[in-house]
Amino acid sequence: MARYAILILPAFNRVYGASAVGLTRSELAFFGERALGGRVGEITETRMGGVPYVTFEADDLPERDVAFLSNLSSLYALFELEGGLLRPVEVRPLDRFDTDLLTIQKYAGKTNEHFTKMLMNVTLLATAHPERMLTRKLSVFDPMCGRGTTLNQALMYGLDATGIDIDAKDFDAYANFLRTWLKNKRLKHSAEITPIRRERAQVGRRFHVTLGRTKEAWKAGEVDSITMINADTLRSAELLRARSFDALVTDAPYGVQHGSRQGTGGLSRSPLALLEAAVPAWRPLLRPGAALGLSWNTHVAPRGEVVKVLEGNGLEVVETPGFEHWVDQAINRDIVVARVPD
16 A cells, blocks of 8 residues: 655645645545545645645555546645655646636635635536546536636636626626736637627626637637626526536625625625525536535535525535635635536
8 A cells, every 4th residue: 555645735825725734635535535436545634844745545546546636626746655755746637728827816705716626626526427527528617606716717627617697897807807818828719798688688798718729729629618697697597508517616605795686686695595596597507417516604504504405406415524614704614515316
């Protein structure tokens, strides 16, 4: 039985950095259960040279296992322990673009990109076919996408992504950011904003981008797709095609932001009320075997109530222990994942 060590990626957010080791242990355990056939054991925190590592035992890791572990959200480097020495293991993450796609945007309320990646990973692994994370071009949906952190992570993985957000300023900010980023990277692409109409009335706007990772891929029609819609998330089932997504990944309002006006004319500040209204609109968009991954503030919505909403809409909750963590005095964040019956 070999022993391995994960060097934790430094986090610019001090609070998240304090939680990174514990979250990495939980994420590694989930990878081990869902993707590595339970072959990961003895997951612990170990300090070497004054630096924290997450260490674990496993049989010699084949290429497939390394390919999965390469995408751990806080992995900076992977080593095999040989006596008192660290032997580097070459990692092969899914990342398709430069990391500034995830880090350039800075704004109040942005979800930490390391956390977004972890939520994405856990959701993709919770689907009925976790191996497709490495082998298929999956489609991801974020029904409360803000300024597109989830969309950018999906693009980084080479996945197609669609997001909805009611905030027009967030919509415009994301469209401007992505257009500028694509131009600066000199990537072949098309990008347009078009109105969405129903019964002659405009109900939203659609920002749609297709891009090629290389000029050759663009010429061959091998493109990635990003779509963001400026509309109420409660209209998701009306605006998008049924059974078109493999994963739904979203960070729910923490009780101070909104995701829907819910017909009241004012902003909804209750995440639980929003989920009760929105999950029925999201559920038809997911394919059989797809997974829904949701993070939320446990101070304003007890886990049991969130689970009740998901199960009440025909979803099967997947156990995800160890992901609860402190964000600030008003926010204690956790993850829940549920699967559509295959």
